[in-house]
Amino acid sequence: MELYLYVALFAPLVGSLYAALFSASPKSKHVGIVASGLLFTSFVSSAILLSYVMSGHIVHVEMMTWMATGDLYIPFGFVVDQVSVVMMMVVTIVSTVVHIYSIGYMDHDKGFNRFFSWLSAFVFSMMVLVMSDNFAGLFIGWEGVGLCSWGLIGFWYHKESATWAANEAFIMNRIADLGMLIGIFLLYWNTGSLQYDVVFAEIGNLPLVVTTWIGIFLFIGAMGKSAQFPLHTWLADAMEGPTPVSALIHAATMVTAGVYLVVRANPIYDLIPNVGLFIASLGAFVALFAASMALVNRDMKRIIAYSTLSQLGYMFVAAGLGAYWVALFHLMAHAFFKALLFLGAGNVMHAMHDELDPFKMGGLRKVMKGTFVMMTLASVALAGIYPFAGFFSKDLILEVGFVEHHYVIYTVLLLTAGLTAFYSFRLVALIFHGEERYKLFGIHPHEAYKFMLVAMSPLLVLAMIAGAFKMTYYQLVISVLPDTQYHVHSEMTYWIMTIGTQLFVIAAIVYAYKKYSNWNSVPDGTSAMENSFGYKLLSNQYYIPKFYEEVFSKPYLELSRIAWKQIDLKIVDATVDGIANVIYKTGENTRDIQNGNLSTMLRWMVVGLVVLITLALAFTVGYNAVGA
Amino acid sequence: MFEAIAFYLFAALTITMFTITVMTSQALYAITAMAAGMIFISAFFFILGADFLGAIQIIVYTGAVMALYAFGMMFFDTTRDVVEKRTNPQIVFVLGVLAAVMVVAIFVAPIVSNNIQALYPIQEGVGNSQAVGMVLFTKYLVPFELAAVMLLVAMIGGIVLAGKKMDKSLTLMKEEEIGLMDDTFEPKAGGH
């Protein structure tokens, strides 16, 4: 089994290195095929590992020592247990699909080979992240996915906005990583190890305050990666990257790493329900907050990004309330339908020549049948309609909130579910229904390559049927995660809740369709709604990016300039030069003594004599005074 | 009593003479006053019982040194007044007086004198010259010989410096010519 583990882990790396070999040469299809093939190998190995783990075994290997000094011992250790194997499956499935899809999507791009190099490297980092058996290894993957995300967001490096977004993402993540690093330090100095098993065995013996801090710092790390408020702005900007990247990294895998961390560290968070409640509250807030921004946005990818953010909020609610397996389940289901949604959006983008404004599309249903079906179904799944994946995972989270008596959270999530349905179908309606507004812009859309649609189909299937695996999954993961059951007390309440939610969601969908399916003009910013305060607030993302820009970025640059020009050059360096100058000037001035005029010299000699005699006198008198 | 009178008399004379030496603008006055001052100083030596030193003082200073100065002055234009700079005369005097006061303070304060012990006590019944001779040729033999050598060197040096190329007027020659002359070490044919 170790062999499969290594294959699953290193196949993407090999693919990445293979692609990197050709990164400077022009596009060659074999690169994409080899990389996808290796990814598929990784997927197969993961599947074999899954079947092995399902029979109740765990694979745990220690490849080699990484860092060892003093009492610190960090190996490259990997563990395939019930949790990580689920993540491995999600990662390999989605990334295999995205790889194959990218062969078509990146067809005309000059950086085709480079793209695959980055993409496979990302998968490798993600695998390291989920498979590591210690926090340091997790951190390697954590930073690795950050790096790859940087490279992929800024993939089209000639675009200013893309590179800016890449740097923003990296730096925001770094802020959170500091928190994570501190959490790791705390773990090490309090438990003496970073191995999961040791840490979790020791964690119960620590004082509660230490555990609380550990939980908080680790969660700060998770906040960055999973783009939780207030570190959320990078995710929407990250949509500058190629769409497959958005699908893989910024929807399905990387952004869920934060959730994975909380799930993984469940023994810690179990001890600190207060932090858990905070996580859940923040999650609920972000769910609503992100959904509200998605309502009015006019950028297709950003809408989906906000929806991702919103769904991440759901996951954190579940994780924060101790329903780790529910969080992980939603993570899995969400990965499938959100990746599908993004890839569909990619098709639309291709067809529309990189036009992102859904108001400029419309009526694409006729030319893009396959994509239309897929995106609609993905949206249905996202909205949580029975019997799609979203229903099983999302409704479960609502139930968790209800059963745990956090009614505020429950209400917020319910409201968000309605909003989600609304904006998802607003998007679908604007893109695929109504008048063909794109004709105004002289665009001739076409359907994507067939193999791309075929590649997407596994995701479609999974988005539809993932709910069926719920019990299997549950049986699998409860051996690692706390087995918490959430049953609404009375049958009656349960049905009312479920049906009520469904009706609410369907109502939102119908409203969205009604409002947008016959849209016939491109808004130009003059309508009353667009000028209302609420609209402006939402479309400017609550002015938060602007706020960051004004309060952090600009003052930091300004402060840096001051530090350099005013402090470093004018104070620190000037002081040094000043001291040197004093000495120099002293020399320059006293140089007159040495003017070669002997009579002046003689005078100075006499001055010296007087001084010496005075000193002699003073010292002898002083000496005598002491002696006496 | 006699000693005191002699001391004050000679002290006054010496101070007067030396003041003239320092303050006058006539070189001839100065040299004359100094020669007188030297002789008066020898008087102190006699008072103090250092007969040999007194004799040496008269011989060396008024004999040798003054003669040298007198000869030296012949080279220079000594008849005109010596113009001294008057930049800051008060500083000069302040410094001089200050130095004097300090030294006096040190000497008068009974610090140094109490701690001194005689290494070579003056023996009773032996004349000063004899005693000096005994110390000089035993304990101070090497310095004495060195002094002798030094005087010889000084003599030769003085002769060489002053006597070299007495026929040349270096004043009228250019720097290069002088340099050339030093190199060849021979007076040029057809020189002045």
Added chain:
Amino acid sequence: MEVTLNHYLVLSTILFAIGLVGVMRRKNLLMLFFATEILLNATNIAFAAISHYIGDLSGQMFAFFIIAIAASEVAIGLGLLIVWFKRTGKIDLDQMNSMRG
């Protein structure tokens, strides 16, 4: 009215101060030489006096050597002075500033 060592020392100091004043105010090199002679003689008096009052001949020895040094100094100094005068025609101290730093 007894003359003590201090009397001599004060006298010596006064003469020394006169010499110092001379050294400082003279610009003419020859006159400067005179001033240095005064300085040397002032110390000689002090040495002789100390020698007498302590009862030690070493003081006289020092005075003796000082006289020797003074003589050599005059010989060499005058020689140099004559060379200098022959080159520049002046024995003005202010002219000698080739050692300017």
Added chain:
Amino acid sequence: MIDHILTLLIFFPALAAMLGFVVTKDSMRAYGIAVAFIEFVLSLWLWYAYDPMISGMQFMESMPLIPAFGINYLLGVDGISLFIIILSTFFTLIGIASLTETRRLKDLIITLLFLEMTMVGVFAALDAIVFYVFWELSLVPMLYIIGAWGGPLRIYASVKFFLYTFTGSLVMLVGMLFMAYFYYQATGQWSFSILEWYRLILPENFQLWLFAAFFLGFAIKVPMFPFHTWLPYAHGQAPTIGSVILAAILLKMGTYAFVRFSLPLFPDASVFFMFPIAIIAIIMIIYTAMVAYAQEDIKQVVAYSSVSHMGVIILGTFALNVEGVSGSVFLMLAHGVVSGALFLLVGVIYDRRHTKLMSEFGGLATVMPRYATIFGIMMMASVGLPLTINFVGEFLCLLGFYKQSHMLTLTAGVAIIVGAIYMLSAYKKMFFGTVTNEANRNLKDINRTEMLGLIPLVIVAIWLGIYPKPVLEPINNSVESVIQLMHDKAQTPEAKARIPDLSGNNGTISLQEAH
């Protein structure tokens, strides 16, 4: 030969440099590479022969120089100095191999070889006077390199560099003399041997003063805030090779000396000054990172980033536990590799465009993809990404210091944020976007000579990031003995508490016994 390998390592380059005067101009380059290569191989041999399990000094050589004052020609290496020596020879080789300078190449190579002698000498010396002599001697070739091959302000920069560091080291010399005097008072005989000094337990107030004296010399060399201003000038004006050696090796002398002198000699003072120094280090880290962000010249960015990283090294050193000190020694190597490589990379573009202003560039990733890739790797290493060499060091430094103070480490950890900010924005300015400057349109990508210098650095940066054990293990063993020595010598209760006691959990021999 192995008995005298250190002497050989020190004086071989110097002798070769002497011989270099008679080598013809055309073959000088090959000669220089050959000599540097032999020297590098010798240093590798040193590593091969080094026993990583022994924590004390190895390959010790001793020869009396001035027996009356106990000054001996005393050499030896342990895990702390071994790798810095290898780094020195490595960088001299890389530096000479990738030289693009054409003016007076012969003089330059000879100077570099002399510099190599002084560098190896500093790290191998175990006698304070020998150490001091090499320490000061190293200034001379560097002064010459900056002054002769530098930019327009080279005279100012080189004089500033020289006077500044020289002043500091004079104070250090006074400290050394005092130290020897104390030793004399305590034992009745003179000794300048560092190992002998280790045995001396000084009263705390003496320690404070001596620590301060040594500190000034070291701090200026490091350079620590606020003594850092000579560095940007020196880097800004120095030729590429000068910057590379300066950043990679010469700065390490300061931090190395902290570990070699300050810590084991003055454990109580080290604890006493721990927090003030940590605060200075944090100011260094954040403040210089900000200054780096404001720079317009890419070389200055790298120069200030050097200072910022040196702050982390100092922090790790004053963690006073095995994790921190090992980390700081490792980070010395890491920073040497990374900043050396970055300076080489800046040199590459400077050779092509004769400007270092970032505003002159933009879009270079299109024109010079290989260059952009290597620069990117090194930049990420500098930012401290895991699996690169810098991360191991930074992680250990911060981890170590976390034991001493939570808040300060949290503040110092901002390094990983601000570091990313200036590096990424500099990278963006240079490589991303479209080519706007016509002069950049036809730039040639990295050529083979430059590759020759850079590829080994990339390999080392990644290799030691993934598998630091061969280096970290000897460092760890030697550091453990230093820490144990400090713990044993510590007198104040606070120092005893702050410096961990390692006895009983390993079989390493303490320095005294090894000696």
